[in-house]
Amino acid sequence: MNLTQLTSHIVTFMEYFFHAHLLIALLTYVVVAALLRKHLHHLKYRSISHEKVPFEKLNAPKISIIIPAHNESAGILESVHAALSTDYPNYEIIVVDDGSIDKTLHHLQSHFELTEQLRPTSSILTATAPKKILGAKEYPNLIVIQKAHSGKADSLNLGIQYAQGEYICCIDSDSIITPDALRKLVVKFINEPSLVALGGAIAPSNEIVIHDQKIVRKKTPQSIFVGVQIIEYLRSFTSWRTGWSYLDGLLIIGGALTVFTRDALVKVGGYRPEAYCEDLEIILSLHEYHLANNLPYKIWTIPEVICWTRVPKDKTGLKKQRIRWMWGALQSLSWHKQLMFNKKSFLIGWFSFPHIVFIEAFAPVIELLGLISLWACIVLGLLSYSSFFIYGLLIYAITGFYSWYAIATNDNYISSFDSLKQILRLGVIGLIEPIGYRQRDAYWRMIGWWRWLRGKPIEW
Template sequence: MLDSFSFFNIIEQFIIGYFLTINTVYLALVVGALIYVRKQMLHPSVVKADALFKTELFKSISILVPAYNEADNIVESVESLLKLEYPEYHIIVVNDGSTDDTLQRLIEHFNLTETDIYFEEQIEHEQIRTIYRSPDTAMLTVIDKKNGGKADALNAGINIADTDLVCSIDADSILEQNVLKKLIQTFIEHKNTIAAGGVVRVINGCEIENREIDKIHVPKNFWARLQSAEYIRAFLFGRVGWDYFKSLLIVSGAFGIFDRQAVIKVGGYLTNTVGEDIELIVRLHSYHLRNNEDYQIRFLPEPICWTEVPTDYKSLRNQRNRWHRGLADSLWRHKYMLFNPSYKHIGMFVMPFFLIFELLGPIVNILSYIYLIVVISLPTYFNLTFILLFLAVSIIYGMVLSLIAILAEEIVFKTYDDFKDIAILSLFSFLENLGYRQIHAWWQFKGLIDFFKGKKSWGKMVRKGFKE
């Protein structure tokens, strides 16, 4: 039988090994991302994209904007989309049964009139009430439909779109003007690309003029500052790193481009999940690997989408709870891929990593901190070595990685002009690991419990809208 000290020792070895493993994987992602970003900087994508467009090799694209009660942002969002630099694109706003004046603001601002459009319903969705077009803005279509959720709204937009590609963005997002030129390049150069995502940044705190971002600043709100640091690490070095290892499992629902026929082939977005973005990507992986079809799902570090993030505790908690329920739902639906060699590295490494370290990570995090408190409070078993190692691999290691992400992002892309903004982000890269990450683990743990309870709601989100 194990004595108490041996039992404690086994637990401590597991905890140290767990945090060391996950942070080492993150370090590998950072290294991979740095190699990739350096390669990208040596071959500017916009220059290559402009050359490709002169040969008329570009693909047509429809930008899908699902909108539910987005009256504060919707006009500004659409106006910014109308200024994108791209030879041929269409904007399809899907009013998903809003109860505010989202639709009325669109009708009045863009002088919309009812029209009839024939389309083939290749993906099921809730009933479309009316389709609107503008005599002044031919590239804009507005769909008014019965409420069915974001995924259902996107499916309606995919059916009506008559283009090679579809781009899904949130109604509270603004795209940089050359973003399509940058991101579309991978679809032109690599014919087997079926999906691609780009970097998402926090718009809170930025100065907006004529519906474009004029000056970039960090937010003034405490919660938004934490998310600014979090987004830089997660997108620039998390997803770029996964892309480097050809293992991308998530294309953000805030901004992603897809081959329209590939999405139709797998049945569109699922409407009975709160994680429609990750679920679609996993299903695309599953379909193409199962059928031995050549494909790529890419993430590029340059394209930037600016989005409004929650600024109050409750909204942020609800969002992260939903994200974790979405991850749990996707892994459960596609559990047949786990440790299945038929699905290659996605089934053998990527999905097990997301299961063990991303989905179940909050449980290990919470239990580890409880154990740390127990160890500290026991005079007969005060293990200073364990305490120092735990702090090193779970907190200090994370701080260093976050700071590397902030500084490298600024060196490569020079997003922020003001040194004060860089200093604030650097500070919050430390604060993110002290308190916020632990609270975040609790939100995720509650999300996991809610998943097992069968909770499907999105949770209330408070929007403040873009400010000129």
């Protein structure tokens, strides 16, 4: 076999490989899109409306909201006030200051007039001891724990230790939750007793402002850079994760807003301190524990609860985020590789986990191979330009369709946009995203792959 024949065989193999990968991805998108509608109908059909549940007259289960904060002086007060504005009657807020060296603790102390207090622990999830436990006189359900810097996961574990709620709500320090969020989330646990973790839809807060504790979108449009991330979040949270929830195959919930049963978190030992993507790792741990012990459980995301969080507004910040996400995903997937082809759950072992590994985690690798194959074909004169055009158009159409589908679902079920102009502008950005942005994002994720393979630590 000469070099030309060998090259031709390699090109043919790569062509079939890319076609198979695209077909599997397309079929998955179609299935998840269909299941999204069924899950939303399922929730609406089975659910007791949160407005109809008289929590004030019942013994409402207590929720502990845990907010880990490290150098978050710019937005910590806004986040805490948003949590305090909840209309749920039985909750507490625990802010864990993770060794901040800016004015995070100072702002909390001066604004809420904090004083030291004693508080018992209810479980042991970390060896880290608090330096101080502070309480607010005006807000008796607000406490602040000061500790040495040990990372977000360890801060969450310390917060869980001192939490007194039946449910644990973990949010980021820049998260802004709506006043009715806790009611909507608790109702889902009432409707489905086997639920152990529940997430809400996460949307970028760069485009909103708060007036009189009400969230209002800015009239001036955000940059295309932020708009592209809005599209990504809509696809991920409004559509993708909600669709997987119907199958009980959801493997990740955004860390900006997740509610757990306290019992489930304690049984898996809390968050793993060395995890870079603690939101993925904790969900995989819950799956692994419940499957190993043959326990009934459900893990869902619902789109009608929105948590606003700030996204990177420049290339440097987004690059660090995507490298960390990729590194952390590979770390967590390698820790829980026993979920692959797990006999206890056909869906998780043979569909959901293989999908997140081969379709999502390996996506930047496959895109890199595709670019290398493309240039090799051009140089060797083996490229079929008609096939290349059709293949590229198909990928573009799939991405565009899924973006518009996510926007339509958001507008139909959540209505988080104020005008048709905002929706159309976002739709146009969704059509621009596959050209340039996706390739840059794949390059950043390949950096995460390379650093993970080399065992090189990454910056937070």
